[in-house]
Amino acid sequence: MNTTGIFPISAVVFVLAALPFGPLSNTMLNFLSFAMIITLAAQGWNILAGLGGQFSFGHAAFFGTGAYAMAVLQMRFGINPWLAFPIAMIAAGAVGFAIGFLSFRARLRGSYFALVTLAFAEVFRILANTWNFTGGAAGVLVPLKSDPTQMQFGDKRWFFWLALACVTGALFVTHALVRSRLGAHLVAVRENEDAARALGVDALAVKLQAITLSASITGAAGCLYVQKFLYLDANLAYGTWISVEALLAPIVGGLGTVLGPLVGTLVLLGLGETSKTVFAKITGGAVPGIDLVVLGVLLIGCVAIAPRGIMGLVRRRAKA
């Protein structure tokens, strides 16, 4: 597999980090911050599905667990968000391990794995919606304290840089993973599990490590989401929207590539916003859902003609 080098990764990160120094509107900054959160969720998904070949339709289970842990640790236990962040990531990773243990041990794969992850996310959604501990249907509100020690920033650029730092971390983790023994094992299991076992690969252990890492990265996205919007309910945390965003971005950007989730998210969200604006102009009013119609078409188009996504197209160009 082609691996993206350190240089292009660093270049992309530097360009993104420099953006807020330019004349950037508040709307644009919010858009970019949100894009970083989705990218992080998608990077988590990409490790399990892109490298490991296990297509989860329920990454909301990890996003939501990270988000709820972040919110509840602050609100119920008064824990500082900087400390709550890693704890929440561990919690999301633990949920990933548990779901992985149950489903991989039962040898679920393909559609069965997709369905069971979807069902787990739904169970979490219903529980969070009814349980008082998580605020029930009313949700959890994190009070506004514009204080960096509370991971809240008066200057919105700082939140963007924080989110970008997380994305950068995930980029380098993915880069290292692709070049590591675990990465090679993961790809081998994706390509042919029996052949991998014959070569001494413990397929169950490899998949479990992948889903745990994947879940904690997507869980980190949930943490950032809470700190950005300071509000959470069950449909935001465990809803299908985030499972879908997390899988759309890598597929559009380039499944299993290091930069795919980032490229895919920017394209998806950009295209979504553009189509909303364009259709609103044409019809003279907001058209709900039209952005997602466009993204659905894009998803089918990518599967049909660009199986390696945008990164694949870029590479083919570069080679030609």
Place this chain on the structure above:
Amino acid sequence: MSAALLQVRAVTKRFGGLVAVDDASLDVAAGSITGLIGPNGAGKTTLFAVIAGFEAPSAGRVALLGDDITDTPAHVRAQAGIARTFQIVQPFAGLSVLENIRVGAYLRHRHRAAATASAVAVARAVGLDQMLEKPASTLTVAGRKRLELARALATEPKLLLLDEVLAGLNPSEIRDMIPVIRKVRDDGVSILIVEHVMQAVMQLCDVVYVLAQGRMIAHGAPGVVARDTAVIEAYLGHGAAARMQSQQSIAASVPHA
């Protein structure tokens, strides 16, 4: 005499009502090439799967260097030194030749550089060093068979299980492959080989076991086994041995002109 490297004792494998392997035993002596032959459907591949840990036997034991490994999962057996190839080649199709072999090499080498170096060395030994960057999916049948062998060798096994690595090759490709296999043994890897290509079995094997309808019907030196009445009948049908003998005696009784 020291114990055999691999000991298979009274292994039986049933699938529902079907008995695929019935009370079969065999030994692979250290440093040997041992052959396993038999008609189609005799249970050779099933016995292989039991030895490699891909199927659990219904009864019987498997031991490597005296250690019982009957209940050991496949990947742990690979760590213990058993490597196998598949009758139907199973390349990691999306990966390059080097990446394929490196998956095997990672078993003994944790670090990328060491694993790569080891993979390249193995590729050279089996004659794949000219196509390291090629996608595995673009290899010819002969190339895939070599890749299958290379990946297994990269795990640095004590015992190599070869499941019909010569099937599907043309005579000249078979001639090229035989010295490669012999070289593997000379480098200290013991080999158990399932093969239909008799010429290769005769040339390579020190000992041959014959499996028919799940039962081990004969074993010994290749030349001896090939003349065994039960073996001939298993391959050619009941009465074949008698017919062959009578033909030979007729031929012998014809006076030379």
Place this chain on the structure above:
Amino acid sequence: MLKLDILLSAVANGLMTGAVYALIALGLTLVYGVLHIINFANGAMLTTAMYGVLLAHSVAGIDPYVAVFFLTPLFFAFGYAIQRWVIGPASHGDDNNILLVTLGLAIILENALLAIFHSDTRSIDVPYGFSVIEVGTLLLSVPRLIAFAAALAVALLLALVLTGTDTGKAIRAVAKEKTGAMLAGIDVEHIYAVTFGIGAACLAIAACLLMPTFVVNPRTGNAFVLVAFTIVVLGGMGSIAGALVGGLIIGVVESLSGLAFGESLGQIGIFLLFIVVLLVRPTGLFGAKA
């Protein structure tokens, strides 16, 4: 004795809902049995059909039980076209691709409905919407009883079509041995599309049976997606009898767990059942060994 009455009526209601669930699952299980794919757009296609019923009623004043006669062929054509010209060519025969393509279809349909009809929940008014008949101590809703009977009839009809007609035999041949069927001169792509069309037609019928007593919004189908999958997994992937029995079981389980845990937590029973069945016995209660 009041307790027993409530219990009995919960079971009766569960059975009636379960029959419609079975109908929704029927298409899904048939498509799985023949094409070996999971149609993620099943729920969104059901919602689309429900809006079709709604439109027919509100624009042209057509009764749902009349609409069934033109919506069913229309949806058959829709399903045929989608499999033949979208799912088939786009997925290059890869399982994960099929999942993604049908997910894409689900996203498109659901949000197209949202764009056209907005997120309001709607229903239709039919004169018989609330009529009931008394059976012993039970009061049974007439439209739901009709739905129950019709769903069973459709399942029976489908079984007859599969065993008695040439197309049905071709479908079963493709399901059993695709290559062999192809060699025997069966147009496999055509049979795939026909099967998908039948699945879509089942959804249209289900929509017509549901609308007199149900409400619809663009996300309604989602609620049915996992329910239908649960039934299919429970009944054994590809088994029509399994889908029927599974549907009835799920209907009753949902009804009873709603009674025991309340409406919102009641849903959880189905998902937990689904997870447990998948983890413990993925071949289903009636399925053969994989």
